[in-house]
Each structure stands twice: as C-alpha cells, then as structure tokens.
Amino acid sequence: xxxxxxxxxxxxxxxxxxxxxxxxxxxxxxxxxxxxxxxxxxxxxxxxxxxxxxxxxxxxxxxxxxxxxxxxxxxxxxxxxxxxxxxxxxxxxxxxxxxxxxxxxxxxxxxxxxxxxxxxxxxxxxxxxxxxxxxxxxxxxxxxxxxxxxxxxxxxxxxxxxxxxxxxxxxxxxxxxxxxxxxxxxxxxxxxxxxxxxxxxxxxxxxxxxxxxxxxxxxxxxxxxxxxxxxxxxxxxxxxxxxxxxxxxxxxxxxxxxxxxxxxxxxxxxxxxxxxxxxxxxxxxxxxxxxxxxxx
Amino acid sequence: xxxxxxxxxxxxxxxxxxxxxxxxxxxxxxxxxxxxxxxxxxxxxxxxxxxxxxxxxxxxxxxxxxxxxxxxxxxxxxxxxxxxxxxxxxxxxxxxxxxxxxxxxxxxxxxxxxxxxxxxxxxxxxxxxxxxxxxxxxxxxxxxxxxxxxxxxxxxxxxxxxxxxxxxxxxxxxxxxxxxxxxxxxxxxxxxxxxxxxxxxxxxxxxxxxxxxxxxxxxxxxxxxxxxxxxxxxxxxxxxxxxxxxxxxxxxxxxxxxxxxxxxxxxxxxxxxxxxxxxxxxxxxxxxxxxxxxxxxxxxxxxxxxxxxxxxxxxxxxxxxxxxxxxxxxxxxxxxxxxxxxxxxxxxxxxxxxxxxxxxxxxxxxxxxxxxxxxxxxxxxxxxxxxxxxxxxxxxxxxxxxxxxxxxxxxxxxxxxxx
Ligand code: SF4
Ligand code: SF4
Numbered sequence: 001x002x003x004x005x006x007x008x009x010x011x012x013x014x015x016x017x018x019x020x021x022x023x024x025x026x027x028x029x030x031x032x033x034x035x036x037x038x039x040x041x042x043x044x045x046x047x048x049x050x051x052x053x054x055x056x057x058x059x060x061x062x063x064x065x066x067x068x069x070x071x072x073x074x075x076x077x078x079x080x081x082x083x084x085x086x087x088x089x090x091x092x093x094x095x096x097x098x099x100x101x102x103x104x105x106x107x108x109x110x111x112x113x114x115x116x117x118x119x120x121x122x123x124x125x126x127x128x129x130x131x132x133x134x135x136x137x138x139x140x141x142x143x144x145x146x147x148x149x150x151x152x153x154x155x156x157x158x159x160x161x162x163x164x165x166x167x168x169x170x171x172x173x174x175x176x177x178x179x180x181x182x183x184x185x186x187x188x189x190x191x192x193x194x195x196x197x198x199x200x201x202x203x204x205x206x207x208x209x210x211x212x213x214x215x216x217x218x219x220x221x222x223x224x225x226x227x228x229x230x231x232x233x234x235x236x237x238x239x240x241x242x243x244x245x246x247x248x249x250x251x252x253x254x255x256x257x258x259x260x261x262x263x264x265x266x267x268x269x270x271x272x273x274x275x276x277x278x279x280x281x282x283x284x285x286x287x288x289x290x291x292x293x294x295x296x
Numbered sequence: 297x298x299x300x301x302x303x304x305x306x307x308x309x310x311x312x313x314x315x316x317x318x319x320x321x322x323x324x325x326x327x328x329x330x331x332x333x334x335x336x337x338x339x340x341x342x343x344x345x346x347x348x349x350x351x352x353x354x355x356x357x358x359x360x361x362x363x364x365x366x367x368x369x370x371x372x373x374x375x376x377x378x379x380x381x382x383x384x385x386x387x388x389x390x391x392x393x394x395x396x397x398x399x400x401x402x403x404x405x406x407x408x409x410x411x412x413x414x415x416x417x418x419x420x421x422x423x424x425x426x427x428x429x430x431x432x433x434x435x436x437x438x439x440x441x442x443x444x445x446x447x448x449x450x451x452x453x454x455x456x457x458x459x460x461x462x463x464x465x466x467x468x469x470x471x472x473x474x475x476x477x478x479x480x481x482x483x484x485x486x487x488x489x490x491x492x493x494x495x496x497x498x499x500x501x502x503x504x505x506x507x508x509x510x511x512x513x514x515x516x517x518x519x520x521x522x523x524x525x526x527x528x529x530x531x532x533x534x535x536x537x538x539x540x541x542x543x544x545x546x547x548x549x550x551x552x553x554x555x556x557x558x559x560x561x562x563x564x565x566x567x568x569x570x571x572x573x574x575x576x577x578x579x580x581x582x583x584x585x586x587x588x589x590x591x592x593x594x595x596x597x598x599x600x601x602x603x604x605x606x607x608x609x610x611x612x613x614x615x616x617x618x619x620x621x622x623x624x625x626x627x628x629x630x631x632x633x634x635x636x637x638x639x640x641x642x643x644x645x646x647x648x649x650x651x652x653x654x655x656x657x658x659x660x661x662x663x664x665x666x667x668x669x670x671x672x673x674x675x676x677x678x679x680x681x682x683x684x685x686x687x688x689x690x691x692x693x694x695x696x697x698x699x700x701x702x703x704x705x706x707x708x709x710x711x712x713x714x715x
Contacts, residue, residue, distance in 0.1 A: 111334025
C-alpha cells in the first residue's frame with residue numbers, strides 16, 4: 001500500500017467491547033503498520049479526542065468507523081456527535097458501522113429515546129444519513145469479530161469488489177449462518193432434541209433458544225479468539241448480529257404446537273417438517289451416548 | 297473564579313474533570329459523564345435469564361465480571377443452588393484471566409504513555425490476547441460470553457482445553473517476566489523491599505524509577521480508607537482504615553445516591569466513601585510489598601500503580617492453582633430447579649477495578665428491579681469534594697502536578713460508571 005490510510009474510530013453509546021475485540025486480532029501489530037489512527041479509543045493515535053472535538057471541521061479521514069448506538073442528544077464537550085459524524089461522513093471514502101449498536105441500535109436502543117443505528121432502527125431503514133448509504137458497510141455483532149473489521153478495512157484499502165447484502169453486510173462474513181461449522185451440527189441434522197447444559201453433546205435449537213440457524217454470521221467458521229465459539233462450548237447463539245438483537249427469552253426456544261417458531265433461514269415449514277419426519281424415523285444410537293464414554 | 301474543564305479520554309469512554317485553580321492549587325474538583333445507556337431500565341420486565349446476556353455488555357473490558365455478578369445475583373435469588381468444584385473453579389479462572397488482560401492493557405496503554413515510556417505495543421497486546429483466548433477456550437469467546445448460568449457453566453472442557461490452558465498460562469507468565477519484571481513471578485508475592493524491585497529490569501521498575509525521579513511518588517494520596525467486598529482464593533473481604541483491618545461487610549449498608557452534576561451515582565458504606573481496587577485488595581489482604589509502599593508513600597499514585605501491576609503475579613499464581621485443581625470428571629452443571637416467582641438476590645465479585653455489586657429483584661418471574669454498583673462509582677463519584685476518593689487525591693494538589701496520571705492511577709471506567 002502506497003500511502004497509509006487514515007482511520008477514525010468514533011464511539012457513540014458504546015460499551016467499548018468492539019474496540020477491545022479488535023485488539024485480539026492475531027496480526028494486529030502488522031495491521032497497525034499499514035494504517036494510521038486519527039483516533040482509536042485504546043490504540044496510539046495521531047490526535048486526542050479533545051483535539052478532534054475542538055477542530056474537527058478542519059479534519060478528514062479515509063475510513064470512518066462508528067461504534068455504539070447513535071443518540072440524537074449525545075454531545076461531548078458541547079459538540080453534537082451527530083454534527084461530527086456528518087462532517088466526517090461527507091469527506092471519507094467509506095463508513096463502517098462496527099457492531100450491532102451502530103448498525104441497528106442494539107441493546108442500548110431500548111435504554112432511552114431517539115437511539116438507533118446509523119441507517120437502521122432494528123430492521124427499519126432510516127433517512128437521517130441516507131446520503132451516505134452507498135458508502136456505508138455494516139459490520140454487526142456484539143461485539144463484531146475482529147477478523148471482519150481487519151479484512152474489510154484491508155479489502156477497502158486495496159480496492160476490488162466487496163459483495164454486500166441488503167443491509168450492506170459483506171457476504172464473505174454474513175452470507176453464512178452461525179450454524180455453519182458448529183460442532184453440534186449432527187444433532188441438528190438428525191433431529192435429536194435433547195440438550196443438557198454442561199455436556200459436549202446435543203443441539204440447542206430445540207430447547208435452549210439457539211438462533212444459529214437463522215443468524216447471519218461466521219462465528220463457527222472463523223471461530224472466536226482463534227479457538228472456539230458460544231455454540232461449540234454449549235451456549236446458545238443469541239443472534240447478536242441480527243437487527244432484532246436482543247430478543248426476549250434468550251435461553252429458551254419459542255414453539256408453536258411443539259415446533260420451533262423460527263426455522264432455519266429460508267427453510268419453509270413444509271420442508272422442515274418433511275426432513276424432520278424422515279430423520280426422526282430412525283434412531284441412531286451414537287447420538288444417544290456420551291462422546292467421552294469408555295468403550296469395550 | 298472560572299473553572300477549568302478537562303476531557304479525560306481513553307478511560308473506556310471519557311470523563312469530564314473540572315476544578316478551580318486558587319493560588320496554584322486545585323479546588324472544588326468534580327467529575328461528570330456524557331451519557332448513560334440505561335442498562336437497569338433495559339433489564340426491567342425481562343426474564344431473569346436474559347440478564348446473563350445483557351449485563352456483560354455493560355463493559356467491554358470487565359464484562360465477564362458483570363456476568364459473574366449477574367449469575368451470583370440470580371443464584372442468590374434462587375436460594376444458592378449447589379455448584380460443583382469444577383464449575384466454581386472454571387468461573388474463578390475466567391474471571392481472573394479477565395483481570396490479567398485488564399491490568400496489562402492498563403499499564404501499557406494507559407500509564408506507560410503518561411510516563412513517556414517507550415514500551416512496545418506488544419507488551420499490551422500479546423498478554424491480553426493470550427488471556428482472552430484462554431477465556432474463550434472455556435467460555436466460547438471474549439469479550440461478551442454468558443457461559444456461567446445458574447447451576448454452573450455450560451461447557452464441558454476436556455483434556456484438550458486443559459492442556460491449552462496449561463501451556464497458554466506458561467506463555468502469560470513468560471510475558472510477565474519479559475514485560476513487567478524480569479524475575480520469577482512468584483518472588484514478587486513474597487518480596488518485601490521496594491529496592492529489590494527497583495534494581496530489576498522491566499517496565500514496572502522503570503515506571504517506578506521515572507515516578508521517583510520526578511518526585512511524584514507521594515502524589516494522589518486520598519482518604520486512606522479501603523473496601524473489598526469480594527472474597528475468593530486470593531482476595532479477602534473487609535475494610536481497612538489505613539492499616540487497621542475490619543472484617544465482614546454487609547451489602548445492605550451500601551447507600552447509592554444520584555449526583556446530578558456528575559450524571560452518575562455515588563456510593564458510600566455506612567455514610568463514608570472508600571477506595572476500591574487492587575490497592576484496597578492488597579491492603580486488606582496485607583500483601584507485604586504493597587504494605588511497604590503504603591508505609592512509605594501512603595495511598596498514592598505509586599502505591600496504586602504498584603498494587604495493580606504486582607497483583608498480576610498473584611493472579612497468575614491463582615490461575616495455575618485453579619487449572620491444576622480442575623477435576624474434569626465432575627459435572628459442569630447441576631440443574632438448579634425452577635426460578636422463583638419472586639425473590640431478591642445479591643451478586644458480589646471483585647472485578648479488575650474493584651468491588652462490583654449487582655442486586656436483582658424478581659416479581660412474577662420477571663426482573664422488577666436491577667441495580668448495578670461499579671468500582672469506578674466508589675472511586676470517582678461524590679457530591680462533595682470534601683468527601684470523594686478521587687477528590688481527595690486531587691483536591692489541593694498543585695496545578696502543575698501530573699493530574700491525568702493521578703486520575704488514571706484509579707484505572708477509571710467511564711462506561712461502567714453510568715451503565
Ligand atoms: S447449537 Fe445452534 S449453531 Fe449449533 S448446531 Fe444447533 S442450532 Fe446449529
Ligand atoms: S454465536 Fe451468535 S450470539 Fe455469539 S457472537 Fe456469534 S452471532 Fe453473536
């Protein structure tokens with residue numbers, strides 16, 4: 001890369017986990033050599049936030065990263081965050097909404113008035129920043145996986161195409177469901193309903209509210225912290241990448257007439273029931289034994 | 297007389313610090329926060345188990361402590377169901393690892409630049425990334441997992457996870473030696489002489505020397521009152537007035553009150569403000585090196601920095617014991633039974649920055665009320681400059697003093713404070 005691109009990270013109503021999560025990227029030190037931060041809430045930066053608040057009208061960045069839920073009334077040192085976002089959004093070449101809050105509003109949108117993502121309030125498209133819709137890319141997740149942030153910034157700096165879906169999420173990471181790659185997949189395929197917490201075995205779709213089959217994400221393919229994922233260890237996916245996060249009753253499966261109310265992404269009830277019927281017609285012993293049991 | 301307003305940044309968000317300067321001295325110190333996310337409101341009328349998912353999102357650097365406080369609060373409302381030793385040890389382990397990543401990040405990203413130290417970014421990144429991946433081996437991911445639930449933990453680690461933990465911990469210990477103090481980490485716990493540390497190589501001795509060369513070692517002294525609510529394999533509950541120790545605390549003696557100009561709640565125990573965090577933990581547990589620092593420099597910024605960084609050694613040692621003690625054959629989870637339709641529960645843990653307290657009230661099976669008291673509230677928020685802990689550290693200080701360093705010696709968390 002010829003010239004270092006200038007990145008700017010601006011936090012709105014946030015918990016700072018997206019910023020911390022980035023620090024867990026296995027090649028962060030190398031990434032840091034190719035980019036400069038005008039400001040990042042943890043990493044060494046060219047400016048202080050104080051300087052930016054005082055002089056933002058004379059400043060620019062290449063890629064603007066927005067973290068946290070936008071809040072109409074939020075200001076810092078008397079500077080309205082909305083005005084500052086708008087200023088940088090105009091001149092930058094790309095905007096990334098990092099995390100579910102900045103993308104859809106997320107958890108904190110329920111904590112007060114006038115809170116939302118940059119372009120979405122849940123699933124609803126907003127007008128406020130629509131001039132910048134075409135230069136925006138959504139990177140939901142609570143927090144967003146650090147690999148996604150690093151790969152997308154790198155791809156943008158190098159040019160080339162980045163296929164996006166209707167929420168403007170890069171398909172390389174959000175064109176899958178969290179279910180892809182889960183170590184509990186066989187229990188799902190063969191419709192074994194039983195799952196006990198604290199066990200390696202079982203799928204959490206049937207009883208414990210796992211949203212992996214209909215949540216966009218690649219947690220089980222790229223793995224968290226290079227080693228694991230919620231569903232692999234035995235925690236249901238709560239759908240933290242989705243516009244409706246957090247739903248209610250996060251640890252149980254809502255059912256209608258004994259059938260999970262939400263079915264895998266794009267799968268019709270008829271297709272689901274037919275496959276389930278076939279799978280349930282067989283009893284496969286292996287799925288009813290503990291994996292770590294000693295064998296004769 | 298006009299007030300000085302300073303933006304203190306990179307404290308998990310920002311805090312606005314204001315004071316008057318009279319005859320070159322700071323007066324009427326106060327802090328204020330820009331926003332609150334309303335977590336307690338978000339929790340109301342939700343199913344109790346949902347709090348396990350919402351609450352880690354209070355904070356990006358100590359969210360795991362919020363998970364542990366939540367699960368304890370829920371369990372206490374359920375009448376404290378039985379846990380296996382394995383489940384307890386795993387919870388302790390991941391909580392301790394979170395503190396380790398916090399302390400490394402704080403020292404190298406927050407304190408080192410203020411002292412002009414040229415430590416490499418790896419000193420912050422390598423250990424915190426290793427600790428985070430160790431948490432993920434057990435809990436699925438870090439930050440933001442909810443693997444501890446009433447009755448135990450959701451995972452079932454095997455020899456695979458255990459060996460990853462064992463060897464990763466040795467890596468962490470290696471980072472301590474490489475970046476903090478070049479000595480056997482166990483010797484820090486037993487060391488009683490500050491000179492012994494000063495003579496060693498490493499960024500901690502370098503930081504201590506820099507502070508002393510500038511004559512800052514006694515700056516930032518406050519009320520000399522310490523409080524620790526959490527109790528576990530290395531921390532002891534109690535309060536300490538200077539070096540006098542008083543055991544046993546009652547959470548119902550805690551009073552919270554909203555301070556409008558601050559936008560946050562202040563906390564007192566029986567009417568008084570206390571410092572919480574690693575210095576408090578070391579004073580209450582009577583750790584020799586930190587008691588010696590306190591004897592010489594009081595509850596100063598140097599004592600605070602030493603307490604937090606040296607705590608890493610105790611935390612590493614604790615992790616080693618915990619990992620060695622895990623009996624994989626035990627159950628991870630024991631079904632705790634139905635949630636009560638109504639009840640009250642308290643959850644208390646030591647988080648990286650000090651005592652963290654959650655209280656839940658359940659009615660008709662839903663959360664009727666939830667309150668969260670965070671360490672930074674203890675240390676930073678007060679309605680009266682004559683009372684607060686940070687206020688004590690800054691009030692009357694010279695305007696030329698390293699004000700930001702004194703402030704950040706508390707390891708402030710803005711997002712937790714207002715939550
Ligand atoms: S636990 Fe969730 S992600 Fe894993 S197989 Fe079942 S539905 Fe899929
Ligand atoms: S597994 Fe589900 S809840 Fe967990 S990080 Fe991935 S999308 Fe979010």
